[in-house]
Amino acid sequence: MDTMAAVKLISPALLFALTLGMGMTLGTNDIRQLFKSPRAVAVGLFCQMVLLPLTGLVLVTLVPVSPQVAVGVLLLTFCPGGAGSNISSLLARGDVALSISLTLLSGCLIVITLPLLTHWAMTFYLGEGLDQSLPLGDTIIRLIGLVLVPVMLGILVRHRWPAFAARMEPRVRIAGFILLSGMIAGVLVSEYETFLTYSAEAGTIVTLLCGTAMALGWLCARLFRLNRAQSTSIVIEVGIQNTLLVLVIAGLLDLAWLTIPAMVYVVVSSALLLVVIAWANLSPGRPAPAPASSHARHSGS
Secondary structure: OOHHHHHHHHHHHHHHHHHHHHHOOOOHHHHHHHHHOHHHHHHHHHHHHHHHHHHHHHHHHHOOOOHHHHHHHHHHHOOEOOOOHHHHHHHOOOOHHHHHHHHHHHHHHHHHHHHHHHHHHHHHHHHHHOOOOOOHHHHHHHHHHHHHHHHHHHHHHHHHOHHHHHHHHHHHHHHHHHHHHHHHHHHHHHOHHHHHHHHHHHHHHHHHHHHHHHHHHHHHHHHOOOOHHHHHHHHHHHHOEOHHHHHHHHHHHOOHHHHHHHHHHHHHHHHHHHHHHHHHHHOOOOOOOOOOOHHHHHOOO
């Protein structure tokens, strides 16, 4: 089995499993959060769905990169709310309920926005060199099956069998992260030459993307007078992207080079995330930890 065949087979199953696990953390309190803090939710969603792609577009315009890297970077910005954003918000003393709400809402929206924006980016940057395009209708149906359906199933499982959901969610999440790490390592080994070709070029721009997106997320949150916990969660939601979803799209298109910016981004965003968590816990005036709850203890996206 070649690399992209493995990605096509494994990444959708992993995305389904991790999204199912995230759904099993959701309860009625998370739905109520949408109405309790509408300003925070609106600001966070704006940062994820508008500010992040615009930041990526500005960077690929200003920084000299190949069309392939430009498309890969933009695809990252079309996939907000990556795995671990909710538990990262907990570790950084952020607003976990807000983080979960943003993960849920952005997951619903990208079912439509991701195929459309990806199709535009590939057409604009690859032009006549584009020998295939993303099938819009088929991709939307796939995303519904891989993002919305498992979330709904997870919510149903939590509602009907809460003890089972609490027991299984962390196991699903941990197993998913282990398998995801193994798959990324496998792609890196098998596509080593492709990785070398694009990684040096992608490294600079994805570092700029992650750092700029986090900084703009913080500034935007503070501009709208959100509290520190809410601002921290927005920084994390804007900074962590759904790299697994990028792998799914790359598998659909059978384009190994499309995965390279995402893999580099995993390393860069993880390093910056550790800085955010350390700052949130060590800086003066840090907020007290949020009260533990079942979904906070076991959350993941």
